[in-house]
Amino acid sequence: MNNIFTKHPNEFGYNYFQHFWGAWKYSFTLLGLFIIAIIHSILPFIFKDTVSNKIIKMAEEHKKR
Numbered sequence: 001m002n003n004i005f006t007k008h009p010n011e012f013g014y015n016y017f018q019h020f021w022g023a024w025k026y027s028f029t030l031l032g033l034f035i036i037a038i039i040h041s042i043l044p045f046i047f048k049d050t051v052s053n054k055i056i057k058m059a060e061e062h063k064k065r
Helices: 008-009 016-042 050-064
Strands: none
Touching: 008 016, 016 050
């Protein structure tokens, strides 16, 4: 019987806690990018490429897994 907490992480070669901390890392990174995007919407002359560059970098890292 598959454990519902470990099935998905195991598909990527992680244990539960490795997946947990990785997901938290992505969550806090995305939260930071959300705040930067709000600041950029108010002050469009700062953080011009920050969010898009980081999202592209994150997507490339994710594809390598």
